[in-house]
Amino acid sequence: MQQQQALVSVSHSVASRLAILAVAFINGFVIMSIELLGGRVLAPYFGSSVHVWGSIIAVFMLSLSLGYLWGGKLSLRNPGHRTFISFFIFAALLCLPIIYLADPVMRTIFLSIEDPRYGSLWSAVFLYFAPICVMGMVSPYSVRLLVLTQEQSGGVAGMLYFVSTLGSALGTLATSFYFVMWFEINQVMWGCVVALLLCAALIAFSSRHAIKEQTS
Amino acid sequence: MNFRIWSPLLCVLVLISAAPASAQRQVIHEERSQYRNVLVTEFNGQRCMLFNIHRGDMNQTCIDLRNPRRLVFNYTKMSFAGLLINPEPERILVAGLGGGTIPMVMRELYPEAEIDVLEVDQAVVNVAREFFGYREDEKHEVHVVDARVFIKRAGLRGDKYDYIVLDAFSGEYIPEHLLTREFLEEVKAILTDDGVVVANTFASSDLYDYESVTYQAVFGEFYNFKRVGSGNRIILATNGELPELGDLRSRSRDLYDVLAPYDMNILEFPPLLTTEADWDESTRILTDQYSPANLLN
Numbered sequence: 001m002q003q004q005q006a007l008v009s010v011s012h013s014v015a016s017r018l019a020i021l022a023v024a025f026i027n028g029f030v031i032m033s034i035e036l037l038g039g040r041v042l043a044p045y046f047g048s049s050v051h052v053w054g055s056i057i058a059v060f061m062l063s064l065s066l067g068y069l070w071g072g073k074l075s076l077r078n079p080g081h082r083t084f085i086s087f088f089i090f091a092a093l094l095c096l097p098i099i100y101l102a103d104p105v106m107r108t109i110f111l112s113i114e115d116p117r118y119g120s121l122w123s124a125v126f127l128y129f130a131p132i133c134v135m136g137m138v139s140p141y142s143v144r145l146l147v148l149t150q151e152q153s154g155g156v157a158g159m160l161y162f163v164s165t166l167g168s169a170l171g172t173l174a175t176s177f178y179f180v181m182w183f184e185i186n187q188v189m190w191g192c193v194v195a196l197l198l199c200a201a202l203i204a205f206s207s208r209h210a211i212k213e214q215t216s
Numbered sequence: 217m218n219f220r221i222w223s224p225l226l227c228v229l230v231l232i233s234a235a236p237a238s239a240q241r242q243v244i245h246e247e248r249s250q251y252r253n254v255l256v257t258e259f260n261g262q263r264c265m266l267f268n269i270h271r272g273d274m275n276q277t278c279i280d281l282r283n284p285r286r287l288v289f290n291y292t293k294m295s296f297a298g299l300l301i302n303p304e305p306e307r308i309l310v311a312g313l314g315g316g317t318i319p320m321v322m323r324e325l326y327p328e329a330e331i332d333v334l335e336v337d338q339a340v341v342n343v344a345r346e347f348f349g350y351r352e353d354e355k356h357e358v359h360v361v362d363a364r365v366f367i368k369r370a371g372l373r374g375d376k377y378d379y380i381v382l383d384a385f386s387g388e389y390i391p392e393h394l395l396t397r398e399f400l401e402e403v404k405a406i407l408t409d410d411g412v413v414v415a416n417t418f419a420s421s422d423l424y425d426y427e428s429v430t431y432q433a434v435f436g437e438f439y440n441f442k443r444v445g446s447g448n449r450i451i452l453a454t455n456g457e458l459p460e461l462g463d464l465r466s467r468s469r470d471l472y473d474v475l476a477p478y479d480m481n482i483l484e485f486p487p488l489l490t491t492e493a494d495w496d497e498s499t500r501i502l503t504d505q506y507s508p509a510n511l512l513n
Contacts, residue, residue: 043393047362184505
């Protein structure tokens, strides 16, 4: 019984462990790419004053912090790859309103809130809270899937922080140095959606492979 | 204290204290800002507002202390070319305060005009008031707001201006949301039929082509105004047909006397205005979706 639960809840095989590190990297990359684009999404309605960036960064931090909390909670009950995969699918779907609904959402807020500080804050909440919160759930859940023994837990957590924050750093650089010059904002957003779906596919593929390996 | 941590700070302090001495430039005030601290310097009878002393050439605005009416910068003078298209402005909008030179001269020239000035940085407003003699009055107000936000709201209210100066672009960081087609459409929406948009833009760098095609996409043909030795280009755009150059010449003669005290010879302006496109017309238009202005500069 215990043996079987261990089978589904942790990743033993090298391939599936690498897959989890890879998606943690991509997840970190996508989060910062979306954050950087957020300034450009909000600027037409709320300007690019310092408080617009303040709103965006605050909302991203808040979303991530709650995502970490709830992702960690979720990992306590029946942890498995299926839930992990669904994070990426939900995150990808929740990015679509940023592409399609940003204008009507910001127009409504612009018309009802005079102060651009609170206008930008509420716009950031409506557009970014849900997807970034789900992306935040990925990190603690990855730790749960990778930790085999208590002694390893610190090392695993460190490795995950390393790859996801490295992804964030590269996502920030790539977006601000190159993507905004090569692509339109929404094209980069679609890139993020596709990357998140690829993460789901990668985990699905590697976990199925691993289960087959273990049951045969 | 750990010297490794403090040494860069010390270097900066040494540089700050050394720079004015070497340039004979005296920093008389430093105003703390949410954006970049604003410095006021005095040198050679001129008082200047700067955002970055280390770059040397970052004077935002200067006044001549011996003759405060004399305009120091070429581009400031050039911006008054808009008067050739609308010589009787009644509602004036100036985006970007600097030392307040443009609105103050406009107030002297047109005591009855309503003037709205947009400045995103309160520190600039404070310094302009304290060190550059900037004064508002009951028909002249400065709004501490992002220009895009103010202009969007003005459009929703149905407000119109007949003389719009876009001068929010000097300094190191370009506000990219103020260069896009969507922004210029919002500007056009608050411009009266006989009004003029005077935009101070970059004469060099790749941005020249991008800005040119974007203004062209929104306003159609416009007057392009460049002077040798100035890194600035002034765009004069209207809501309809541009007036003929002949009209501009006769207006420049009418305006010559009132502008001469500001060290402006407006008779020189009309021959330098052209509608000829000297940029690459296949350049991509800047939009809210695509505006990498800071990477192009």
